[in-house]
Every structure is written in structure tokens, then in C-alpha cells.
Amino acid sequence: MWLVVFVFGLFIGSFLNVCIWRIPREESVVFPPSHCTGCGRRLGALELIPVLSFLWQRGRCAGCGAEVSWRYPAVELASAVMFVLLFLRFGWPEFVIHAVFFAILLVIFFIDIDHQIIPNRLVLLLLGYSLLIQVVWPQVAWSDALLGGLLGGGLFLFLAVVSGGGMGGGDIKLVAVLGLWYGWAQLLLLMFLAFLGGGLIGGILLILGIKKRKDGIPFGPFLVLAAFVVTMWGRQLLEWYLRISGL
Ligand SMILES: [Zn+2]
Structure with missing residues (x-):
């Protein structure tokens, strides 16, 4: 199969x-x-x-x-x-709802690498799809979803303001939709993984001289990769974290 x-x-x-x-x-x-x-x-x-x-x-x-x-x-x-x-x-059949979600994210991943943009119509498509699934096959509680959307969008808006445009408008909208899909708890893990990945890869690209500090590296691909890790292994990661932190 x-x-x-x-x-x-x-x-x-x-x-x-x-x-x-x-x-x-x-x-x-x-x-x-x-x-x-x-x-x-x-x-x-x-x-x-x-x-x-x-x-x-x-x-x-x-x-x-x-x-x-x-x-x-x-x-x-x-x-x-x-x-x-x-x-x-x-x-x-549950894998289908995740496959559609990640098919859209895969397109966003490569467009952001190629053009440093996340097209609005793709974010809107993802938003529409997330709302539809939240109605027909809820992934998280509505309150959790709304909190996730506000948390993600709000935090990235704040980062965009304090970094003076280091975080683009597309990233803000994308992370808000991801918050809606994952809920606030899983979104925290997702953002942590995205920053970890972005920091590591960004550092390596700087050290190897492939990118210069002023170049800017698109953040969308890291959000997409982190989303995939959370969907696949999020629960295990959270359980493992709670165990080692002794909470
Ligand atoms: Zn030809």
C-alpha cells in the first residue's frame, strides 16, 4: 500500500x-x-x-x-x-488531511527559497483549508486553535517590529495559520524548532561564506520543516521534554 x-x-x-x-x-x-x-x-x-x-x-x-x-x-x-x-x-484515511496541508506547505517552502516571498493566495488557501478541517475533522479545540493563531501572529508581529523587518509579513501570516492548525502548545514547540533550525543553518551558511550577514535567509522553510517534525513526532518530543525536565 x-x-x-x-x-x-x-x-x-x-x-x-x-x-x-x-x-x-x-x-x-x-x-x-x-x-x-x-x-x-x-x-x-x-x-x-x-x-x-x-x-x-x-x-x-x-x-x-x-x-x-x-x-x-x-x-x-x-x-x-x-x-x-x-x-x-x-x-x-486520516493521512489525506495532513498530506493536503503539507502539499501546500511544500509549495510555500520552495517559493520562499526562490523568491523570498510567501504568496498571499497560498496563505489564504492554507487558512481556508485549516478552517474547513477544523470544522469537519477538528485537530484541536477551537479555543486552543484561536489562541495558537493569536500567539503565533502576535509574537511574529512583535519580532518584525523589533527586528526592523527581519521577519516578513508572509512569515507573520503563515505562523498565525500554523497556530490555528496546531493550537498554542504544539505551536510553541514548532516555533522553538524553527528558530533552532534557522539559527543552526543560518550560522553554518554564514561560516561557510555562502550567505553574508546582510543577505537575510527566508524563515518560511524553517517553519515548514518544523511543522513537519511536529506533525510526525510532536507528541514524543513533548513527552521526552517533560520527562528530562522532570516536570
Ligand atoms: Zn526545450
Whole structure:
């Protein structure tokens, strides 16, 4: 069964690639059909097969020979692995509600890396989806969800003001929606992990000279990674923390 989920995740990942490329360019994600960004040639059915088409074409467009970024198969694989992990964690059918949530977050992850923005329509989509799920399949109590949203949005708004724009408007909105989804307690863990990850990776990039202090590193990807860790292992992490802290 997990193999079916894996292959399904690959095809979803292929569509997410289209979203990552087109949404920041304000293009439709359904029309026109997938084409080479080099020569505009429409892709054939075989070329739409995730990962494998990249391998047998040796990462080049069959029409113009333009190099195809390794990012495309990487996103497809990331999507597939993410789907399998969620499936193993939640089982059928609950994993679907988390898979949709993280499909949207995966798009946000890469758009923020590429453009240092988190498009409003994606945050709105995530907000609408969170509210819908909170109604049909509640993840946390409403009071907890609202407190989480206020806590996350409020804290990041405060950080944006005191850091003079180090935290963007997109981050504030994203973390508010994450607070709504996770509730305040899990959101605290999520923010802790995101700052930990951001600090570590940011420090490493500075030391290696890949980034300079003034460059600024998008924070959205760290929020997304932390969200995934909390969804997968949040409960164990909290229990482990309570045990070692002797509370
Ligand atoms: Zn081409």
C-alpha cells in the first residue's frame, strides 16, 4: 500500500513543481499544459512521468537540449517521501488531511527559497483549508486553535517590529495559520524548532561564506520543516521534554 502512496506522491510532486514555478509568476497552474521553459515545447505523456523521465533524458529537454534542473525530480521525491511518512504515521484515511496541508506547505517552502516571498493566495488557501478541517475533522479545540493563531501572529508581529523587518509579513501570516492548525502548545514547540533550525543553518551558511550577514535567509522553510517534525513526532518530543525536565 505504501508503494501506491509513494507513486501517488510523485505525481502530486510533479504538479507541485508547476505550482512552485507559476504561482509567484502569477500564471495559471492548469493552463497551458506543462512545457519546456526553454523552448516552449509541450511535454509528451512519457515526459510527464516523475523522476524516471528526468533520468532517461539525462536531465535535458528532448526538444532543445536545455538542462532541466535537478530540483524537479528532487521536489517529486520529497513529496513522495513526505506522503509515505504521513501515511505510516496516520494511516488511511486520516493521512489525506495532513498530506493536503503539507502539499501546500511544500509549495510555500520552495517559493520562499526562490523568491523570498510567501504568496498571499497560498496563505489564504492554507487558512481556508485549516478552517474547513477544523470544522469537519477538528485537530484541536477551537479555543486552543484561536489562541495558537493569536500567539503565533502576535509574537511574529512583535519580532518584525523589533527586528526592523527581519521577519516578513508572509512569515507573520503563515505562523498565525500554523497556530490555528496546531493550537498554542504544539505551536510553541514548532516555533522553538524553527528558530533552532534557522539559527543552526543560518550560522553554518554564514561560516561557510555562502550567505553574508546582510543577505537575510527566508524563515518560511524553517517553519515548514518544523511543522513537519511536529506533525510526525510532536507528541514524543513533548513527552521526552517533560520527562528530562522532570516536570
Ligand atoms: Zn526545450
